[in-house]
Amino acid sequence: MGKLKFLLARIAGLNWKQMFQKIDEVHEKSGRSKLFIFFDMVWCGLRYQAGYMDYWLFEMYDLNAAQRKTVLTRGINNGFIKAYNDPAYMPEIENKLKFAHNFSEFLHRDWLDYSTASDAELNAFIEKHPVFMVKPVDGQCGRGIEKLDVRELSEPVREYLNGAGKVLLEECVVQHRDLMALHPCSVNTCRVISFTHGKKTRVVAAYLRIGNGKYVDNFNNGGMVVPIEEDRGEIIYPALDKSGHLYDVHPLTGVPIKGFKIPLWDEVIALVERAGQVVPQVGVVGWDVCVTDNGPLLIEGNDYPGHDIYQLPPHRTNGIGVLPKFQKAMSECLEAN
Structure with missing residues (x-):
């Protein structure tokens, strides 16, 4: 039932244009017919909960059944998250x-919540760490992270950071x-x-x-x-x-x-x-x-x-x-x- 639900959800949100682009790429790389690749993709979705991106990225077209069974596909990974992450x-x-509060004993560096920091707290942090990292609270994949040197700013640090949204300031690690x-x-x-x-x-x-x-x-x-x-x-x-x-x-x-x-x-x-x-x-x-x-x-x-x-x-x-x-x-x- 889980595999069927995953497949139906994937079909409902499928980017058909991108899927056929990946079929073209696999065809060019492998020499297999596009019709075979299409049905093999569908089979991998049914059997291994693999989306077309999994099929392309992991080169599942070159794997036998035993090897395919060892691939952690998107559907299986999602299942693990759903089962074990509350x-x-x-x-x-x-x-x-x-995270900073919960895992403070493992961080081994200074940090400051900019959204609640007083001027005195901010000034003390900057005096100790004139170069620091600015991280969006909800950022991922390194997006929005900035290494800031306040000595190079042409404006007050408050004025600069006020446009950064909700951020965490962290001491640089070496x-x-x-x-x-x-x-x-x-x-x-x-x-x-x-x-x-x-x-x-x-x-x-x-x-x-x-x-x-x-x-x-x-x-x-x-x-x-x-x-x-x-x-x-x-x-x-x-x-x-x-x-x-x-x-x-x-x-x-x-x-x-x-x-x-x-x-x-x-x-x-x-x-x-x-x-x-x-x-x-x-x-x-x-x-x-x-x-x-x-x-x-x-x-x-x-x-x-x-x-x-x-x-x-x-x-x-x-x-x-x-x-x-x-x-x-x-x-x-x-x-x-």
Whole structure:
């Protein structure tokens, strides 16, 4: 019933023009007939809850049935969110101000709610941190984030920020020297996906986001992404950007990406497992973690983590997706409770 509801909902909101564009692209890349691709897309929707974007992005046309069963598709991911993330508690993670309050012990940096800050509080923050980050409270994918140096402003800071909407001001974090060498312009964060049920939290998957000339590292904002081996914090694949370019070494710094090891990885895992217990009613969370010389800290949490970035075709071995990892972690947590 769940699969049928997902398929019907997808059909109702289907962008037919975009779907046929993707069919054309798959046809050009694979050489298969457009009619075959159309019906194969429909089959994948019925069998694997995969939308046409999943079919295209994960190159499901090149996967056999056994491999397709391992792909975490949009429909399956939505099902996990619906089953394990209580909507009443999701704002505790999604809203950046609530997140800062709830997870203050994991932030290890100063922050200020601009909407309620007095002039004295703002002046004290600026005096201590003349360069700071400005983040929209409800922003996503790095959109709207600004690194502000008040010494370069030609107007009073209040006047400047009053047009920014509801924002959070944060002390800039300084990443670990190894990550700084990789790309110094941005804070290169680890996205760590966890599953929590009751008193048990398990890390499911992880990947490193790397900037490429900008001060944000998001894949959708010009950055690169590459999976991290959860058991040891090592990178074994080349990084990928949204244009499809692969990088064995960083194009700006020349630092090798393949073989790179995330520093203090055991501490990252421990941090996420502790953070998962703060709001256990939200079971599936994507944590953005910055590793510093003094240890890891949380940047933010995502109560609706995407399913695409950590199982892209160049980052799969033998065509195997991440669904088995989710199933294993969920089984361990559910059995422990």
